[in-house]
Amino acid sequence: MILPVLRHLTYISSSTYLTWQKCQHKVYLTKLAGHPYLPPNVGASAIMGTCFDAIIKDYLAKKKGINNPILKLDRVFKEIKHEDKDAVIANAYVVAGQYIKHGLADKLLASQDIKLEQELYRVINGVPILGRLDAILDGLPFDWKTRGFYSKYTASPHANYAYKVSGISGEVTAPNTTPLFDLEEINPAWATQLIFYNWLVGKFSDFYFRVHEVCHQKKDIIFVEYEGTISDEFANKLFGNVKKMWEQIHDDRYNATIAEPQPSYDLCHEYNCQCEAAVYCKSYERWLERSSKDELELA
Numbered sequence: 001m002i003l004p005v006l007r008h009l010t011y012i013s014s015s016t017y018l019t020w021q022k023c024q025h026k027v028y029l030t031k032l033a034g035h036p037y038l039p040p041n042v043g044a045s046a047i048m049g050t051c052f053d054a055i056i057k058d059y060l061a062k063k064k065g066i067n068n069p070i071l072k073l074d075r076v077f078k079e080i081k082h083e084d085k086d087a088v089i090a091n092a093y094v095v096a097g098q099y100i101k102h103g104l105a106d107k108l109l110a111s112q113d114i115k116l117e118q119e120l121y122r123v124i125n126g127v128p129i130l131g132r133l134d135a136i137l138d139g140l141p142f143d144w145k146t147r148g149f150y151s152k153y154t155a156s157p158h159a160n161y162a163y164k165v166s167g168i169s170g171e172v173t174a175p176n177t178t179p180l181f182d183l184e185e186i187n188p189a190w191a192t193q194l195i196f197y198n199w200l201v202g203k204f205s206d207f208y209f210r211v212h213e214v215c216h217q218k219k220d221i222i223f224v225e226y227e228g229t230i231s232d233e234f235a236n237k238l239f240g241n242v243k244k245m246w247e248q249i250h251d252d253r254y255n256a257t258i259a260e261p262q263p264s265y266d267l268c269h270e271y272n273c274q275c276e277a278a279v280y281c282k283s284y285e286r287w288l289e290r291s292s293k294d295e296l297e298l299a
């Protein structure tokens with residue numbers, strides 16, 4: 001579809017790119033169509049991730065004497081809009097306390113240079129890229145992930161962890177040798193985000209990642225460290241796609257080329273939250289009319 005561009009995208013972030021991969025029309029409706037800003041509908045699981053990150057960053061900042069107004073906890077919490085906000089924040093404090101108690105934060109404090117919540121911008125072969133990195137440790141990108149909170153599904157760590165500790169028993173499991181592996185093999189979305197971050201810190205080969213993941217299980221919280229590489233092949237293909245996205249949006253001054261949306265329950269209700277662009281999405285409206293009540297309830 002050729003659609004008029006009334007507001008311009010001034011850069012591509014990893015999250016906008018990942019949204020584009022799922023539904024180009026959503027990027028169009030939220031960023032290019034001229035509608036008022038549509039705040040994303042986020043569930044308790046996403047808020048848990050935000051709060052956990054913020055508490056740990058606050059802890060690291062205090063330990064390292066970093067003074068950054070973006071890290072102030074009252075500011076972060078004030079911006080959260082959710083009916084269960086207070087309960088989620090309280091839960092995040094409990095989980096963050098376990099993370100610190102089991103020495104995961106100390107692993108990060110071993111870095112000489114720590115930058116937190118750092119926004120970076122770079123133009124690569126004509127494509128402007130922007131990202132806000134959770135942390136940069138000695139010049140390399142680091143990210144926290146949380147999974148399984150406020151979900152009916154329990155989260156299990158990927159097999160290739162470098163270090164794992166149970167929040168309840170404190171049992172540590174670490175393979176004999178650090179398993180270096182290509183991140184795209186276990187999680188292409190994480191690999192995409194971490195390649196953006198590598199580009200932003202100025203790494204264009206020997207792509208590296210380090211991630212701490214918090215997995216919520218029925219009776220335990222598991223803290224996991226992953227460390228490894230991302231292949232040049234994956235990064236090159238990714239850049240080709242990012243460039244193509246930029247061209248589809250910018251090559252024609254007044255119009256963008258947007259793929260037809262393909263609404264489905266999973267696409268339009270990710271993490272059980274309705275897509276914020278659904279209010280303007282005619283395809284979604286038609287899909288909803290076609291879908292029977294039973295189908296929607298089953299989903």
Ligand code: SF4
Nearest residue numbers: 023261268275281284
């Ligand atoms: S409602 Fe569904 S099809 Fe429409 S923009 Fe959102 S994700 Fe895409």
